[in-house]
Amino acid sequence: MKRIHRVFVANRGEIALRIVNACEGLGLETVVGTSDVDRDGLAARRADRAVCIGPAPAAQSYLRDDLVVQAALGTECDAIHPGYGFLAESPKLAHRARENGLVFVGPPAEVIELSGDKLTAREEAALAGVPILPGEEVEHGPQAKLAAERIGYPLLVKAAGGGGGRGIKLARDAGELDALLSLARSEAGAAFGDERVYLERFIAAARHVEVQIAADTRDAVVHLGERDCSVQRRYQKVIEEAPAPALEPATRDAITQAAVRFARAIGYQNLGTVEFVLDAESGDFYFLEINCRIQVEHPVTEAVTGRDLVALQLQIADGEPLGFTQDEVTIDGHAIECRLNAEDVAHGFMPSPGTLSLFSVPDSSQLRVDTHLFPGAVIPPYYDSLMAKLIVRADDRDAAIDVLLDALEDVDVEGVETNRMLLISVLGHDDFRRGAVTTDWLERAIV
Amino acid sequence: MALSAEDVREILRIIDESDLAELQIETEGFSLYVRKGGGDAGGSGRPRARSVSQSAEVGRPPRAPEPAGSQPTGEDERDGLVTIPAPMLGTFYRAEAPGKPPFVEVGRQVEPDTIVCIIEVMKMMNSVPAGVAGTIAEVVADNAELVEYGEPLFRVEPA
Numbered sequence: 001m002k003r004i005h006r007v008f009v010a011n012r013g014e015i016a017l018r019i020v021n022a023c024e025g026l027g028l029e030t031v032v033g034t035s036d037v038d039r040d041g042l043a044a045r046r047a048d049r050a051v052c053i054g055p056a057p058a059a060q061s062y063l064r065d066d067l068v069v070q071a072a073l074g075t076e077c078d079a080i081h082p083g084y085g086f087l088a089e090s091p092k093l094a095h096r097a098r099e100n101g102l103v104f105v106g107p108p109a110e111v112i113e114l115s116g117d118k119l120t121a122r123e124e125a126a127l128a129g130v131p132i133l134p135g136e137e138v139e140h141g142p143q144a145k146l147a148a149e150r151i152g153y154p155l156l157v158k159a160a161g162g163g164g165g166r167g168i169k170l171a172r173d174a175g176e177l178d179a180l181l182s183l184a185r186s187e188a189g190a191a192f193g194d195e196r197v198y199l200e201r202f203i204a205a206a207r208h209v210e211v212q213i214a215a216d217t218r219d220a221v222v223h224l225g226e227r228d229c230s231v232q233r234r235y236q237k238v239i240e241e242a243p244a245p246a247l248e249p250a251t252r253d254a255i256t257q258a259a260v261r262f263a264r265a266i267g268y269q270n271l272g273t274v275e276f277v278l279d280a281e282s283g284d285f286y287f288l289e290i291n292c293r294i295q296v297e298h299p300v301t302e303a304v305t306g307r308d309l310v311a312l313q314l315q316i317a318d319g320e321p322l323g324f325t326q327d328e329v330t331i332d333g334h335a336i337e338c339r340l341n342a343e344d345v346a347h348g349f350m351p352s353p354g355t356l357s358l359f360s361v362p363d364s365s366q367l368r369v370d371t372h373l374f375p376g377a378v379i380p381p382y383y384d385s386l387m388a389k390l391i392v393r394a395d396d397r398d399a400a401i402d403v404l405l406d407a408l409e410d411v412d413v414e415g416v417e418t419n420r421m422l423l424i425s426v427l428g429h430d431d432f433r434r435g436a437v438t439t440d441w442l443e444r445a446i447v
Numbered sequence: 448m449a450l451s452a453e454d455v456r457e458i459l460r461i462i463d464e465s466d467l468a469e470l471q472i473e474t475e476g477f478s479l480y481v482r483k484g485g486g487d488a489g490g491s492g493r494p495r496a497r498s499v500s501q502s503a504e505v506g507r508p509p510r511a512p513e514p515a516g517s518q519p520t521g522e523d524e525r526d527g528l529v530t531i532p533a534p535m536l537g538t539f540y541r542a543e544a545p546g547k548p549p550f551v552e553v554g555r556q557v558e559p560d561t562i563v564c565i566i567e568v569m570k571m572m573n574s575v576p577a578g579v580a581g582t583i584a585e586v587v588a589d590n591a592e593l594v595e596y597g598e599p600l601f602r603v604e605p606a
Contacts, residue, residue: 036596052595053536061596066569067536074538074593096569 004028004079004103004318008072009043010093011083012062013386014372015294016043019081022310031075033068035061037380042372051075056382062086065093069100079103079317081310085384088293089116089163105317107269107292114266115290119160119198121266125287128265130258133277133286135200144181145174147199153177154202157184161192163289165235170202205280205438208232209244210291211259212301214312215268216322223256224305225331227297231426232439233349233446238419239426240297241336242304245397245435248283255285262290270316271298271309280438296339296389299368303335303393335393336400338408338427340371341385344417345446353381358414367392367407379416387418397435401427422446529579530587531601533594537566537573541590551601555583563601566594581605 006029009019016032020043023030032047037056044050053071054061061067065087072080080097082088082105094109106112115121122132134151137160138144148155148171157180159167169184171177181197189195212224228244229237243252259274273295275288298309307329316322344350355378361369371388373379379387390407394400408424429445431437533539541549541564551563557577566573585602588594 051536051593052597054596066571070538070568071536071593074536 002318004314006031006048006075006077006079007105007314008033008068008075008077008080008102009047009083010062010068010072010080010087011085012038012041012043012372012383014370014389015083015085015296016041017046017372018370019043019083019310020047022308022314023081025308026311026314028314031072031077033062033071035382037378037382042374042377049075056380058086058382062383065090065096068093069096069102072097072102073100077102079105079314081105081314082293084293084296089291091116103317105270105313107272108267111266111268112292115272115292116163117160117194118158118163118289119196121289122198122287124266125262128262130262130287131285133201133203135198137196137198138181139185141178141181144177144199148174148177151199151201154204156200156202157181157197158200159184159188159192159194160196160198161188161194164291165232167191167197168235171199203277203279203286204440206230206440207244207278207280207436208237208275208288208439209247209255209278209285210273210275210295211256212271212273212295212298212309213259213263213268214271214309214316214322215263216316217269217319218321220322221260221264221268222322222324222326222329223260224301224307224309224329226252226256227300228436229297230437230439231432231442233442235439237297237339238442239336239338239423239432240300241334241397241400242300243331243334244278251278251283251285258285258287262287266290271313280436296386297337299370299389299391300335300337303368303391304331304333305329306332333393333395334397334400335391336397336404336427337389337391338404338423339386339419340388340390340411340413340423341419342379342387342416343385343419345419345422346417349419351381351385352417353379353385354416355379356413356415358412360410360412361388361390362407362410364403364407366394366403387413387416398433401433527604528584528602529581529605530599531563531575531577531579531603533566533588533596533598533600534575535566535568535573536596537568537594539588539590539592539594539600540565540567540572541586551577551583551586553583553586556606557581557583557603564588575600577601577603579603579605 007023009016009032020030030047032043032050033053034044034050035056051071053067087093089112091109091113094104094112097104126132136147138147154172157169167188169180184197185195188197207230209226209228211226215221226244227240227242229240231239273291276285277288278285302309342352344352359373359375368391392400392403394403405427426432558580559578561577562574563577564575581603584604587599
């Protein structure tokens, strides 16, 4: 019983194009909802149809679940794919889609809601026997001080409604905690509409390891291996790879099993990512959060597993079984992705919007480039600065680094500033080459 | 607002790299008007008040120019008619309810605040005013169909 014939793509940029291509491969029609400045974008041109849902600011277009559902209904779509960012993890959109008879390509609204509350997600993880860091919700100074003493300094102050690296502050001692607690609460209220914050133990030498999971609507849950995304700046990922380098086989087994156990416990459906922090010194890992969306870095998993994850999302959403077992998931070789951003590294990573007078990426069988850009394309200032993802797969990590370095040397961009040289210096750095850097490494290395 | 030589160079660079023919910035105690190329690109001779004043705030990225023709403007077209564009995406309704007479027909005189149609977004009915005084010359959009943001709904012969 096939329900999906036409998919509404509620996103922009490279991921909108990625979804259009996946739909095309499955023989599905596509309608892309664009903002006013994205009307002439590549995704809009490649899709069967594009509709302008609102003006450039995302709050008036890409973040309006009412307009997205109205546009999907008005163009006779049967499903909505939200991509990542924007409304990807909005329970409201998932609800509204379902109420209006549309398939939401993602987990059920209730699961998104649970996952979006980081405190509830922590509790669920603990119940499922997944290790979590010592932490607790705090409201005011005296209570926070006591909680902090139980947890130990330094610690992180995190917004319950945050996630994806947003709403996190570091407190090294009681004085710092006191100074930032009320600010953290009001910022959380403003940013996420939820003032609740919690304290969590901070791991100094931490790696970011995440597990890709896939669950169909018939209770089958598998993992598709892990990714290491420890090269970060301000909690934003810069370089991602699969598999995670220098991971003990026992740790790999334990972390992937924990992810599957958690997904099963919360009734997860469709694709998702369970994020962990890995203590680089002890090798212990702890649950961070679950992301109810396709991740930016999904191509490294595709590269080593040979599976199309966006197509898999659509198939699961349409009620099809996974079609493979855990034993049939194999990891072959090593893949690395880097994010080419339009930003001015020399000036505090300021976004660098503009018109691309030149945009050229190398064409090679070992390289995959996911991009919505072309010479003459405009990078508007309203959205994130991701220009392109360069993904390589090779037999081993060293070879993958070499191929990616060569590829970056052949990337030519004029018209905007990019982080290309930063990517080259990271990939060429001895620390990175040796494997396993920690999440604070990049910021220390570039200072 | 203190403006350094660096800021001025930055503003000029942004204008230079953009498709803007002219730029007018006005903030408290500061106003700037620049036109590219020295010629009268717009043909009007007067600076149109494009709302770019916020773009001069330090620390904010410059706003990119709107691509030509994509912004609902209601400006004069070749035949002198003015377009009433859809202020939002939604379902276009010419009447308050099925069976009721349309808000406006061709030939009807409208004032800027005359309601010309309804656009429905998820059961929310949004009344759309003409925004211009004149006579309805054409009903462009189809009743009960989806209209995009900025899509022409009516054409009006301005008064």
